[in-house]
Amino acid sequence: MDLHAQSVESSEQLAAVWRRAVLDRDTAADVRDLPGLAVRWAESGFPFWNCVALTERGTDAELLARRLEGAAAVMRTKRRPGFLWIFEHLLDGPARAALEPAAERAGLRHAFSGAGMAGDVLPLPEPAHRDLTFARVRTEEQLAAYADLNARAYGFPTQEVRDGLSGSALWTAGAYAYLALREGEPVACAGAVEEAGRLFVALVATDPRWQRRGYGEAVTRKALYEASRATGLTRAVLHATEAGAPVYRRIGLAPNSPIRFYALGD
Numbered sequence: 001m002d003l004h005a006q007s008v009e010s011s012e013q014l015a016a017v018w019r020r021a022v023l024d025r026d027t028a029a030d031v032r033d034l035p036g037l038a039v040r041w042a043e044s045g046f047p048f049w050n051c052v053a054l055t056e057r058g059t060d061a062e063l064l065a066r067r068l069e070g071a072a073a074v075m076r077t078k079r080r081p082g083f084l085w086i087f088e089h090l091l092d093g094p095a096r097a098a099l100e101p102a103a104e105r106a107g108l109r110h111a112f113s114g115a116g117m118a119g120d121v122l123p124l125p126e127p128a129h130r131d132l133t134f135a136r137v138r139t140e141e142q143l144a145a146y147a148d149l150n151a152r153a154y155g156f157p158t159q160e161v162r163d164g165l166s167g168s169a170l171w172t173a174g175a176y177a178y179l180a181l182r183e184g185e186p187v188a189c190a191g192a193v194e195e196a197g198r199l200f201v202a203l204v205a206t207d208p209r210w211q212r213r214g215y216g217e218a219v220t221r222k223a224l225y226e227a228s229r230a231t232g233l234t235r236a237v238l239h240a241t242e243a244g245a246p247v248y249r250r251i252g253l254a255p256n257s258p259i260r261f262y263a264l265g266d
Contacts, residue, residue, distance in 0.1 A: 004057075006256035007089035009198075010116030011055055013237045014085065015040065017193050017200045018051055024170040034074075036067045043080045046156065046164025048203075050082025059091045061098040068106035075264050076107075082263075084108060087116060089257035099260070108262040115245055115259055118237045121252035122199070122228040127221035129180070129214060134222045137177040137191075143168060145179055145186040146203070153205035176227035177203070180219035188215035192227035192236070199227045201238035204247075217247045224251070 015033075018040035022029045030041040036056040042049040052071045059067065071084045088096055103110065127134075137146050143165055151161040170193070171177050177191035188206040192199045201223065206216040224236055239259060240248055249255075 004089055006118050007087050007116060008057060009118060010237060010239065010257055010259075011038075011053060011085075011087045011090060013195060013198060013200050014038075014051075014053055014239065015055065016195050017202065018049075018053075020170055020174070020193070020195075021202075022049055022051075024168050030078075034070065036063070037071055037074070039074055041074075041078060041082060042164070043078060044164040045080065045160030046150075047080070047082050049164050050078065050080055051085060052082070053085040054087070054090060057090055059095050061092075061095045061102070064091060064095040064098065065102045065105070068102050068108060071262075072106045072108055072264065083111060084262040086260045086262065087257040088260065103262055104265075107265045109265045111261045111263045112241070113258065113260055114239055114241050115255040116237070116257045117240050117245065117248050117253040117255050118198075118235065119251075119253040120235050122224060122234040122236065124221055124225050124228070124251070127218055127225055129218040131182050131213065132180045132187075132215060132218055134219065135179045135181060136226070137175075137179060137189075138172055140166065140172075142179060143172055146171065146177060146189045146191075149179075149186060149189045149205040149207055150203055152207050171203075175202075176223050176230065178219050178223045178226070180215050180222070182210065182215070188219045190216070190220040190223040192223040194227065194231050194233065197233060197235070199224060199231070199233050199236045201236055201248075204238075204244060216244070217250055220247065221251060 015038040180188040190204040
């Protein structure tokens with residue numbers, strides 16, 4: 001699969017999995033497919049659940065400007081902040097060059113960058129780490145620990161991330177979500193969701209106090225291992241932050257499209 005096809009795969013996985021995540025706790029959430037834009041907005045305190053994404057392939061600079069204006073208009077109607085996701089390899093060359101000034105004109109500011117990653121990496125050996133045991137997320141207490149790890153890792157308010165995950169059937173039953181425990185303390189987490197013949201990895205986090213010990217890699221391997229055993233699927237897809245990308249490379253996933261995340265300007 002070439003990089004363009006992988007970028008399409010990455011954006012389609014986002015739209016499909018985020019539809020499930022956003023509707024998981026609120027069937028009245030804003031889930032729409034507009035021309036060139038996927039709206040997946042939960043009005044959640046957890047800003048990752050508030051998403052607009054560009055979906056067209058080969059977008060040129062003129063069309064990009066219109067889509068950015070449209071995305072910003074949607075975001076301005078919302079009470080809670082969120083992000084516009086742009087997969088750069090869905091844009092043509094001139095559109096990529098025009099992205100930053102066009103975003104600024106639309107009233108958007110670049111928040112952070114990441115990358116789509118994918119690979120036919122499964123099956124993996126059963127993971128183990130001398131410091132860790134693993135527990136699948138099944139209870140509200142475990143889900144709260146999962147939320148707290150994401151809050152600490154990404155710098156979000158704890159209660160807002162808990163509000164985004166509490167009561168979730170997807171993360172306690174549908175997903176293969178795992179905690180890594182060090183002497184009984186949750187120190188890292190990862191989840192894998194079956195979607196359209198792939199395993200989509202999401203909400204990977206390590207407590208900043210315990211980073212650079214291989215805990216994030218170990219629990220990601222655990223989530224993939226158990227998900228693959230249960231489903232028979234062998235391909236994994238995820239969206240990595242710049243800090244997290246080296247972890248996934250070690251598992252065997254390769255980057256495809258750079259992703260830029262935009263928020264509304266101040």
